[in-house]
Amino acid sequence: MPRVVTSFDSVVLAAIAREIGAFVGSRIGRVTQPDPEEVAIELRGRTAPVSLLVSIHARWGRVHLIERLTGGDLSTFGLLLRSRLEGARLTAVHQTPFERVLRLAVDTLEGSVDLVAEIMGRHSNLILVQNGIITGSLKTVPPAKSALRVVRPGSPYAPPPVDRPSPADLTEDALRQLLTKSNDPLVQHLVASILGLSPALATELVVRARLDPHAPANAQSDAIAQLWVEMKDLMRIVQTQAFTPIIYLDGDQPVGFAPFPYEHLASLPHRLAASMSEAVAATLGQFGPAARLDEERAALLTAVRRALARVARRELELRQAIAEAAGTGRLRAHGELLLTYAAQVPVGAAEVTLPGYDGTPTTIPLDPALSAAGNAQQLFKRYKRVRDARATLASRLSEAEAERAYLESVLTLIAQATTAGDLADLRWELADESYLRRPTRRLTRPSAKSQPRRFAVEGGRLVLVGRTNRENDALTFKTAAPEDVWLHARGVPGAHVILKTDGKAPPEGAIRQAAALAAFFSQAREEASVPVDYTRRKYVRKPQGAKPGLVTYTHEQTLRVSPAAPDAWVVDRGGGHKERPHSGT
Template sequence: MALDGIFLSKIKDELLREISFGRVEKVHQPSREELVIHLRGKNGAKKLFLSIRSNSPRIHLTEHAPENPAVPPMFCMLMRKKLLNAQLVDIRQSGLDRILYLDFNATNEIGDKIKLILSIEIMAKYSNIILFDGDGKIVDAIKRVDLSQSAVRQILPGFKYIAPPPQSKLNITDHTTENIIAQIKTFPSKSLSSAVLSTLQGASPLTCRELCGEFGELYTDEVSDKGFEYLSENLDSLRNIIMNEPGVPFMLKDETGKPVDFSFFPIKQYGDRYRTEIKSSFSELLDEFYYECDRLERTKQKGQDLVKLLNSAISRVSKKLSLRQAELAHCADREKLRINAELINANLYRLEKGALFYDLENYYDENKPIRIKADPSKSPSQNAQKYFKEYRKAKTAEQLLTGFIEESKQELAYLETVADSLERADTQAEIDEIRNELSLGGYVKKKRGTDKKSSKALPPIEYRTTDGFRVLVGRNNVQNDRLSLKTAAKNDMWLHTQKFPGSHVIIVSDNREISDEAIVEAAEIAAYHSKARDAKLVPVDYTYVKNLKKPQGAPYGKVIYHVYYSVNVTPDRDKINAKLSKVK
């Protein structure tokens, strides 16, 4: 569900309760499309998160503030200059438009009291964060818009702030149900849910479908009086929720625990397809819903060069592997070359130079007749030697290609594990460790001065099972090697997804017998920290650390084992992130 104007009104009410009259302590800009404002007020310290990403624009309080860049962007520096120590006095919304205005009482450079307004406009790819003063003069915007981008509305420092043009829709809080129904009926050629969407201000497609129920797919002029009565009742209920109730943060999740939709009122249109969870706040709901999507997007931005490099390397190695496998298939006919040579040698007494082919009996195949191509410029003996030479060449090529193919398979598997680690990286430090790993493997040139500024290695991710066992998870291949071969004790349990790239996972035994429950929970963690995290049933191998071996010359993260057991699990992100308490 897109964050619609009605949902935004509930966010506004929640923010007013939580951060109203709070003072700005810090301002951070994790990326070019995100802003985090730290406020302290009557409810303690809070982090206000604003995002204008085209696929997830929103505003809410957060517990998972993204990592900040080493050097703050210019817009962030300006925001600090203007808003530090400012007091948030009000949050406004024009009707049910997807725009919030945050009113601040601030102090300028000479100590005068001034009013500053920070607006967040949630409009997909046109979303923006704009700071302007009490006279409506724009101070700056996170995305500037000049005349070449818009002839209607320029957003530049010094320009007058003009709100986006309003849509010709009805605000449910300002109009009667009868007026709204009459407006809906002016769209006879649209389905009922589409007509509601074209009529109601601030309502998303999900909300409109829920309002229409089973009548939503009918054309408006086909809807019966009963259908409009049903819609009228739901419109009255929606108006009451907007004006008189705080709303309830509903989240829908699939069977793997992945969030798929959210709303401020119960959603029935999916039936039993998804399970419903009620969150403690709208901010918590949005924080969880968008976390994974934003994490992948940030990783893509921060490690864009590594993503491109890995994709290129994987493509190159895959192509090389395909070519070598094709060459190996061509070598499969080498025995035919040997047989041709031996048959010619066995019949030298009756063969003459100058023939284009030899018709002989194949004593390897019940003396069936065989025609062997010959070079007329060579003698029968020379033709036999030619076939022997081609046979030896093919045999040597097969031996070499078999080794080359195995090397290519290992390299491809290694690169896929690195790509998986990069996809799951949360912080710049994790991306830097992956970059260092690739430089050690010769895939990336090492930057000058990196040896002097060697940062402390990150610890493994740590969980704790319900019966108290510590579970350690490697963040990348270098850490996987260190965790499995140096950190772990011989009687600790090692786990890894079967045939999927993923992290090495260790259950720390502490000289205790590891329970079956702990193994299953650790297997779920291993599945979650792998390429198969969204799969329904994932096979996970487990064995004692003492059974692991590192082949000589093997890439980082590569171990072998022959004694092991397997368990099939379904990675449930809720269970992993909540029931199994994450330590680090």
């Protein structure tokens, strides 16, 4: 995905608030949720209906008008909005200048309510308020999470706290005093000290004032007059709503938006936008479900790779300890030599050289405070301790190797996940295995009922493919019948695959197609030829205490197949919904 060169700031919101204001008096139609962090509200005005999209995504949060959107499943808050707002009338739109808070006043059958969109990074939220009391929100903030500002039903609504002046609160002298207080880079200090200035907006003001964005703020306080002129011009644009929306491009791909042309981005290709909403939607709309899927995938991959690094270090330490333990016989031999030649060991010596059993001189380190017999006893104790630990070390190494195999299988499953639901299930699995903190209540725990990928192969035979390790276990040991065929790519992480037989011998072609699926849904997906083991499900066992997805099996046969995306086969994810599988990750 491209790097976006601007952000959704208070002036962009002011331009969009003006556009939404044109729909005051409109009826509200259907309320949908295209994504768990988004709400789309249909506005039925004099023209064709449009949707008001509110996203509270931590990175791509925004508010803008867009063509009508279809939605996914409604959250509890989505259901509340649908019941309260559908059929109501939008009566006012308000934004306090230089704040990223938009208040929509709505006249409903139960009285007036305010829908408040707060676009503030990871603190973004959408809140329904009536008579100053919160009736619901897209994101709940209990007292345990924030003692400063509670957001939950029944609590009084308080706007986000403001801890710095806005441009409208400043004078030229106040701006000069603000700059003399810091030797931080000028743009960085402006963003941190003045409400409503994003990095792009602050950079634009500084560039127009012919100041150095990167030089210390206090080194430029004497040249503040022109910066104050540019600040006043910004306030004029906001007050008069003299916006000229711009889209910035990289090739033909939008990479930024602005409420007026930015001098510091003049070198980028750009074009006028029909509206600020169009500019924002064109740029940030590309960071939709697919981008969020990639973000979640990257976060899970990072967590698993960290865990793998820890396991690798533990394996190395255990192998080194086992190698040291292999030399325990030397400790016992040294102790026996000390007892045999005790009379030749000088009192208080730090070491002694004695003839070994094969006649070779052997140097033995000593504790000078102990006699020959005392040193021998210490060596015998060390020998016994290391000898007894050898079995434990081997067991711990086996556990570490099994954990590594499990984590490598999770890496493969994460890389090949195709839906947000797949990744959510894997996040829960990792949390249950203590690799991650448990997800918030907003992330639904996967159903106990397995929902594997479903394919039809030769003869109409059904093939089931696990999406997570827990689902692999459920598929193999709960869904599959004893005579069904179980398949897995040999020696590499991958999904459990079940070819349903209904008690009848499957044709060879069906087995080969199922094997091709097992190869495709494995770490060896990109290989030209992959060995795949298959056996009856009754010959697959789950070792006691084994991690999810880890099994042993016997009576296997092996096929060599080419992994191939099953584009020609119908895919049924259950419930009648059918799709085509992806050919890669």
